[in-house]
Amino acid sequence: MSILELRELTKEYKRGERAFNAVNSVNLSIERGDFISIIGRSGSGKSTLLNMSAGLIKPTGGKVFFDGQDIFNLTDSSISLLRNEKIGFVPQGQSLLSNFTVLENVCVPWFLFKRAGEPEERAFTLLEKTGIDHLAASYPKELSGGEMRRVAIARALINFPEIIIADEPTSDLDAETTAAIMKLLNAIAREGTAVLIVTHELDTLSYGNKTYMMNSGNLSPHLPA
Ligand SMILES: Nc1ncnc2c1ncn2[C@@H]1O[C@H](COP(=O)(O)OP(=O)(O)O)[C@@H](O)[C@H]1O
Numbered sequence: 105m106s107i108l109e110l111r112e113l114t115k116e117y118k119r120g121e122r123a124f125n126a127v128n129s130v131n132l133s134i135e136r137g138d139f140i141s142i143i144g145r146s147g148s149g150k151s152t153l154l155n156m157s158a159g160l161i162k163p164t165g166g167k168v169f170f171d172g173q174d175i176f177n178l179t180d181s182s183i184s185l186l187r188n189e190k191i192g193f194v195p196q197g198q199s200l201l202s203n204f205t206v207l208e209n210v211c212v213p214w215f216l217f218k219r220a221g222e223p224e225e226r227a228f229t230l231l232e233k234t235g236i237d238h239l240a241a242s243y244p245k246e247l248s249g250g251e252m253r254r255v256a257i258a259r260a261l262i263n264f265p266e267i268i269i270a271d272e273p274t275s276d277l278d279a280e281t282t283a284a285i286m287k288l289l290n291a292i293a294r295e296g297t298a299v300l301i302v303t304h305e306l307d308t309l310s311y312g313n314k315t316y317m318m319n320s321g322n323l324s325p326h327l328p329a
């Protein structure tokens with residue numbers, strides 16, 4: 105069974121009087137260990153697709169299955185729990201809480217639902233894995249863009265997700281930092297957590313095992329040149 109399956113997934117928006125499909129009948133299956141990159145121009149529907157895949161916005165057509173479960177058949181609170189347990193979401197842009205330390209930021213998803221145990225030790229291990237354990241006690245305003253992105257990735261991993269979904273995780277980073285973040289995501293995929301990212305950098309493609317192109321809401325396989 106696929107971790108995540110999108111079936112005829114569609115989102116219709118209205119602009120003035122005119123309706124259009126920001127995402128148009130998209131089919132995609134994501135398996136354990138997959139590293140899937142989606143590229144495409146700004147406005148082509150990439151964020152809308154990711155946000156529906158993560159259960160954050162409701163489709164106007166089609167379905168999203170997570171471990172075979174039709175997620176939009178669930179109540180809103182069940183979708184929130186599923187997302188918290190199974191999906192590590194890395195939003196576009198800066199998403200850390202400024203009054204919390206790096207370590208506390210990584211722990212936030214752990215505390216959103218009642219669980220046994222304490223997250224600090226695991227959070228610290230994830231900071232080591234993402235190469236920023238020396239910043240555990242720092243605050244977000246003291247970090248570079250690349251360091252903040254690493255914290256967001258560590259935070260996405262805290263609840264042992266089945267998939268990491270990241271919207272342009274390298275958009276504001278230099279080439280060297282971009283390569284480091286892509287390598288980190290690649291290592292995460294090799295350890296068995298699926299990775300689904302949106303990126304508009306063609307040079308990051310060599311890190312994924314499957315690449316798709318989004319064009320006016322339509323998704324198609326992207327073949328290497
Ligand atoms: N809430 C909304 N209401 C109406 N139109 C929207 C909304 N969100 C996005 N859109 C439109 O849908 C299209 C796809 O947007 P988006 O998914 O953000 O694209 P991308 O992430 O590829 O830049 C764009 O034309 C955008 O203007």
Ligand SMILES: [Mg+2]
Nearest residue numbers: 150151152271
């Ligand atoms: Mg976007």
